[in-house]
Structures are given as C-alpha cells and as structure tokens.
Amino acid sequence: MISVEEALDRILSRVSVLGDERVPLLAALHRVLGETVTAGLDIPPWPNSSMDGYAVRSADTVGATFERPARLTLGGRVPAGGVAERALRAGEAFRIFTGAPLPEGADSIIPQEDVTADGGTVVIGRLVPPGECVRPRGEDMRAGDSVLERGRVLGPAEIGLLATLGHQPVRVVRRPVVGILSTGDELVDLPGALGPGQIPNSNTYALMAQVLEAGGEPVSLGIARDRLDDIAERLSWGLGCDLLVSSAGVSVGDHDLVKAALGRLGAEQHLWLVDMRPGKPVTFATIPAGAKGALPVFGLPGNPVSAMVTFELFVRPAILRVGGHARLSRPVISARALLPIPNPGRRRGYLRVTVTRGDGGFGARLTGEQGSGILRSMVAADGLAIVPGATTVGRGEDVRVMLLREL
Numbered sequence: 017m018i019s020v021e022e023a024l025d026r027i028l029s030r031v032s033v034l035g036d037e038r039v040p041l042l043a044a045l046h047r048v049l050g051e052t053v054t055a056g057l058d059i060p061p062w063p064n065s066s067m068d069g070y071a072v073r074s075a076d077t078v079g080a081t082f083e084r085p086a087r088l089t090l091g092g093r094v095p096a097g098g099v100a101e102r103a104l105r106a107g108e109a110f111r112i113f114t115g116a117p118l119p120e121g122a123d124s125i126i127p128q129e130d131v132t133a134d135g136g137t138v139v140i141g142r143l144v145p146p147g148e149c150v151r152p153r154g155e156d157m158r159a160g161d162s163v164l165e166r167g168r169v170l171g172p173a174e175i176g177l178l179a180t181l182g183h184q185p186v187r188v189v190r191r192p193v194v195g196i197l198s199t200g201d202e203l204v205d206l207p208g209a210l211g212p213g214q215i216p217n218s219n220t221y222a223l224m225a226q227v228l229e230a231g232g233e234p235v236s237l238g239i240a241r242d243r244l245d246d247i248a249e250r251l252s253w254g255l256g257c258d259l260l261v262s263s264a265g266v267s268v269g270d271h272d273l274v275k276a277a278l279g280r281l282g283a284e285q286h287l288w289l290v291d292m293r294p295g296k297p298v299t300f301a302t303i304p305a306g307a308k309g310a311l312p313v314f315g316l317p318g319n320p321v322s323a324m325v326t327f328e329l330f331v332r333p334a335i336l337r338v339g340g341h342a343r344l345s346r347p348v349i350s351a352r353a354l355l356p357i358p359n360p361g362r363r364r365g366y367l368r369v370t371v372t373r374g375d376g377g378f379g380a381r382l383t384g385e386q387g388s389g390i391l392r393s394m395v396a397a398d399g400l401a402i403v404p405g406a407t408t409v410g411r412g413e414d415v416r417v418m419l420l421r422e423l
C-alpha cells in the first residue's frame with residue numbers, strides 16, 4: 017500500500033500537457049492559454065482625453081486666476097472617433113470629448129465644468145497643469161510587453177485585454193477527452209427499469225460531471241459486464257481519448273476484472289492499493305498508444321463515494337495537468353472540529369464534512385454516516401477532512417480540510 021502523495025507522484029510523472037487549438041475569443045473563457053501574448057501595439061495607441069472638456073496648452077494658462085482668467089479662442093472640436101483637423105495653436109482651446117485623441121500642439125485638458133464658454137471664447141480661471149486629464153499613449157500596455165503568460169486561465173478581464181489587442185483567435189490548450197467506463201453486471205443505464213438485483217448506473221454521470229468541472233470533455237464508453245472481453249473491448253473503444261477512467265471491478269473479488277482487462281491491452285500498471293479511506297483499491301496504468309505515447313488509465317473503485325473521492329484526489333489533478341493548468345490541487349484550509357471527527361480505520365481518512373465560516377475561522381463537522389455508498393453525504397460535503405489513521409480529531413481541535421467547493 018502506498019501513500020496518496022506517492023500515488024499522485026506516480027500519476028503526474030506520467031501525464032503531459034496536450035497540444036493547442038485556436039478558438040474564437042469568447043470560446044476561450046475559462047480555457048488555459050496555450051501561448052504567451054505580447055502586445056503588438058501601444059494601448060492606448062495615442063494620448064487621449066479622459067474627460068469632456070477643452071484641450072489647451074498648459075503654457076497659455078500660466079498665471080490665470082479667477083479674477084484674471086486666461087481667455088482662449090475656441091479653434092476646433094474633436095469628438096470621440098474623430099481627429100482634430102489641424103494642430104492647436106498658441107492662445108487656442110479645442111472642444112474635446114472623452115476618448116478623443118489629444119490634438120497636436122495641446123498638452124492638457126480642462127474639464128468643461130471648470131470653464132466658462134462664452135461664444136468663441138473659453139474662459140479659464142486657473143492653471144491647467146501639463147498632462148491634466150490626458151491618458152498617455154501606452155499607459156495600459158506598450159508594444160512588446162508580455163501581457164498574458166502561457167498556462168493562465170482566461171477570465172473576463174483577460175478576454176477584454178485580448179479584444180483590446182485584436183488578438184483573435186486565441187490559442188488555448190486542447191480540452192482533454194476523457195473516456196468513462198462503468199463496469200458491473202448489476203448496472204442499468206438511464207432510463208431503465210430495474211430488475212431484481214439491479215441498480216442504476218450513477219458513477220458514469222457523477223464522473224462525467226466531475227470531468228466537465230475539471231475542464232475535460234467526457235465521453236461515455238457505456239457499461240461493461242463483468243467479463244474480461246467486454247471490459248477490454250470497451251476500454252479499447254476509448255484508445256483515442258486522452259485519459260480513460262473506469263469504475264468498479266478493481267478489488268480482489270472473482271468478478272474484479274479491470275486489471276486483467278488492462279493487462280490484455282498491454283497496459284503497464286503503476287499503482288494499485290493506496291492508503292486512504294474511502295478508496296483503497298485504485299489502479300493507475302498506461303496503455304502504449306503508438307505515436308500518441310502512453311494513454312493514462314484510472315481504475316477507480318465502484319462505490320459511488322469512493323469513485324468520486326478517488327477522482328478528486330487522482331484523476332482531477334491529472335486532467336488539470338494534461339489541460340495545461342499550473343495549479344492542480346484544491347485549497348486546503350485549517351478548520352476547527354465542531355464535534356469529534358473519528359477515523360477508526362488504519363488508513364488515512366478523507367472524511368466528508370460540512371464547513372462553516374465563523375468569527376474565529378472555519379468550523380467543520382462530519383456530514384453524517386461515512387459509508388462509501390452514501391451519495392447524500394457527498395451532496396452535503398463542502399470538503400474532505402484529512403485525518404490520519406486510527407485517530408479522532410477532538411472537538412475544538414484543528415483539522416485540515418480539502419475544499420471541494422466555494423463556501
């Protein structure tokens with residue numbers, strides 16, 4: 017049995033980032049940037065007005081006071097989207113609007129509420145310092161600046177910045193295609209009437225949803241019956257995927273055939289038993305896939321909670337790595353146990369807890385029964401409390417919690 021950390025090392029050392037694809041700007045939202053973006057021009061490209069007002073030469077207002085104002089001749093008009101017809105001359109003011117280019121010859125702008133406009137004369141009762149209300153060329157970015165690094169997750173601000181640079185389409189890391197296989201003679205897919213001894217296949221849906229949340233594209237490989245050839249055949253349908261995930265059939269029972277099926281496909285197995293609860297039997301293997309290199313395959317346990325938790329700990333980081341993300345782990349916080357949190361087994365516990373935010377920090381309590389078939393405990397879980405084997409975190413003591421969602 018190996019530690020969670022060792023297992024994750026073995027997995028992450030065997031997966032690598034996918035190639036890029038080009039997508040239209042808005043489709044790049046929440047995707048991982050696959051290129052480093054350099055500004056091709058200064059933004060703004062020319063000095064422009066930050067106010068509606070009058071463009072002037074600062075020198076023409078030196079010494080102006082309320083009592084002895086400067087009187088400038090209105091000589092032009094520059095709307096946003098236009099340009100001045102000629103350069104501003106000494107003794108002149110040009111009407112100007114927010115976003116309009118500063119006319120040549122002018123060096124400052126006085127807001128309209130600070131002047132009196134009297135026919136063709138603009139009366140200014142104070143000094144207008146050079147640069148007032150002027151947004152200088154390149155104040156946001158300069159041509160040649162590296163403005164977004166490869167590997168960055170694109171949010172609305174990044175999309176806006178790319179738009180301002182006219183940078184479209186955008187190179188993003190391809191979304192990993194993840195094949196999901198459920199195994200078991202007892203499983204019935206939706207919508208299906210359940211016969212005696214049958215249960216609905218829930219893992220396929222929960223795992224596909226987890227894949228989507230991690231930025232991958234899930235593909236269902238359906239349900240394999242507990243037969244070596246069926247499992248191997250359905251896994252082989254997924255050889256074109258970037259990752260494969262199966263659930264159930266990885267334990268030591270007579271019907272646990274996933275490892276043997278992987279062996280039939282020539283897979284090399286890198287781990288099996290991991291020191292954790294829920295979850296212990298987890299397989300990670302790679303199938304040789306010709307020019308594509310090796311295809312990573314996870315054999316997760318079948319119990320719905322075990323499948324989801326092992327996905328969290330092992331598959332999600334792998335999808336994120338393959339998808340180009342720099343940050344692979346969930347946030348881990350320290351919380352106070354609001355009630356005792358026992359972990360009776362010898363393995364390290366990843367126990368479902370609800371987390372509350374109080375004055376003194378975070379508080380955590382078990383969601384209830386921790387059975388690995390109890391999906392409602394997963395629904396209630398804000399995070400997984402990480403508790404060493406054979407340990408009870410006493411009420412009031414601190415416990416580390418891996419957060420599964422925003423609080």
Ligand code: AMP
Binds near residue numbers: 202219265
């Ligand atoms: P196994 O690892 O095959 O022994 O399965 C462990 C438990 O998980 C059994 O109770 C299975 O019925 C259940 N199980 C396996 N696969 C699924 C699935 N796709 N959806 C819901 N439960 C499952």
Ligand code: MG
Binds near residue numbers: 199242265271318
């Ligand atoms: Mg089974």
